[in-house]
Amino acid sequence: MISPGAPKTRRSVEREFWKGVALGRSSEGAAVAVGVSSAVGARWFRQGGGMPTIELADPVGRYVSFPEREEIAILRAQDVGVREIARRLDRDPATISRELRRNAATRGGRLEYRASVAQWKAELMARRPKPAKLVVNLLLHDYVQERLDGRVHRPDGTIVAGPEVPDWKGRNKPHRQDRRWSTAWSPEQISRRLKVDFPDDESMRISHEAIYQSLFIEGRGALKRELVACLRTGRALRVPRARSRNKPQGHVTEDVVISERPAEADDRAVPGHWEGDLIIGTNRSAIGTVIERKSRSTLLVHLPRLEGYGEAPRVKNGPALAGYGAVAMNAALTASMTRLPEQLRKTLTWDRGKELSAHAQFTLDTGTKVFFADPHSPWQRPTNENTNGLLRRYFPKGTDLSRWSAEDLDAVALALNSRPRKALDWKTPAEVFTEQLQLLKHDGVASTG
Numbered sequence: 001m002i003s004p005g006a007p008k009t010r011r012s013v014e015r016e017f018w019k020g021v022a023l024g025r026s027s028e029g030a031a032v033a034v035g036v037s038s039a040v041g042a043r044w045f046r047q048g049g050g051m052p053t054i055e056l057a058d059p060v061g062r063y064v065s066f067p068e069r070e071e072i073a074i075l076r077a078q079d080v081g082v083r084e085i086a087r088r089l090d091r092d093p094a095t096i097s098r099e100l101r102r103n104a105a106t107r108g109g110r111l112e113y114r115a116s117v118a119q120w121k122a123e124l125m126a127r128r129p130k131p132a133k134l135v136v137n138l139l140l141h142d143y144v145q146e147r148l149d150g151r152v153h154r155p156d157g158t159i160v161a162g163p164e165v166p167d168w169k170g171r172n173k174p175h176r177q178d179r180r181w182s183t184a185w186s187p188e189q190i191s192r193r194l195k196v197d198f199p200d201d202e203s204m205r206i207s208h209e210a211i212y213q214s215l216f217i218e219g220r221g222a223l224k225r226e227l228v229a230c231l232r233t234g235r236a237l238r239v240p241r242a243r244s245r246n247k248p249q250g251h252v253t254e255d256v257v258i259s260e261r262p263a264e265a266d267d268r269a270v271p272g273h274w275e276g277d278l279i280i281g282t283n284r285s286a287i288g289t290v291i292e293r294k295s296r297s298t299l300l301v302h303l304p305r306l307e308g309y310g311e312a313p314r315v316k317n318g319p320a321l322a323g324y325g326a327v328a329m330n331a332a333l334t335a336s337m338t339r340l341p342e343q344l345r346k347t348l349t350w351d352r353g354k355e356l357s358a359h360a361q362f363t364l365d366t367g368t369k370v371f372f373a374d375p376h377s378p379w380q381r382p383t384n385e386n387t388n389g390l391l392r393r394y395f396p397k398g399t400d401l402s403r404w405s406a407e408d409l410d411a412v413a414l415a416l417n418s419r420p421r422k423a424l425d426w427k428t429p430a431e432v433f434t435e436q437l438q439l440l441k442h443d444g445v446a447s448t449g
Contacts, residue, residue, distance in 0.1 A: 049216025050238035118332030134222035150183035176398025187211035275384035
């Protein structure tokens, strides 16, 4: 007879707690609702990483329930026999006999059946020490961890160390400070890509939910919990838009508002339509981001400081030396876009920032027509906004972005372009972009023949 300490809270109570959390209650509120302290509820929530650690459906059928155990205790105290108890509960006599033998209290050196102790012992024995799949399958474990935790590298394979970061303390993502650079595929990307990379190996399969559980639930032993910092959100626990009028203003004239953009740019059927913006850092630093709508391929535009920056105090209406004034932005963006074939640079949709106020000259230099989204309408550039969110994993707010070289930006762009995307049927942007280039070459050969 095992008796390892005091009985824990019944699983039925814990089950009701998680049902309350699923309904939107706080951990403290759900705990109070089921009759335990708020500290216990907070501990359950933290240990589970915000996820239920037990099956929420009540056990039925062959399992003896807690009400039945209460009835057994009452009848046993009245010296009712085993067969009579079985008859009244519509159970087999062997089931009652086994219940009385296995789950009786042993304090005082004699067997005494109590419902609460019997329930505790039954739940203790019902716990399954089943090892997680990532613990048993080392090849699968290494595949998942490499794509979560793998290093960022340049096209030649050289590792890019990225910024120095403090040790992970088990809290949510750090705000306004550096985060460690990693490959940072999402669990769903990893799960879906396994079918592409191992089409004939059924052992190389795992659901994205199992990966999340290995990260968030304490004691699973499959993946280190600090790897949650490699997820896009970096969280240690799981947890009407007003449209402005479409009107011209300032450098945005009537012919370049987004309503004038060609219809072919909306459905993503034709390649060559891009979305762009800046991500801003401290000390007036910035990086240009340009994303192709069809392939989701990313270009990062290096915007270095101009000569004379920081040598004299800034003056109002003085020269723009931070690297993303209209002239500097045009030069850097033109250099990046002209590396592409002409057929793949048809339009560019930008925010209404003044950095692209010289868009007319940019159009003359590159042949790329510029359009501007409505004010305060980031959903009109969804691909760019989504990618900027991914990039904040490498370039957090509140950090100086001018310290990264063009080669560093190319390495980060390569990491993003090598990640499979659900929208691309789990292909990578690099693979789709390469297909687009091959089609252009094929069409060119066909037209000249």
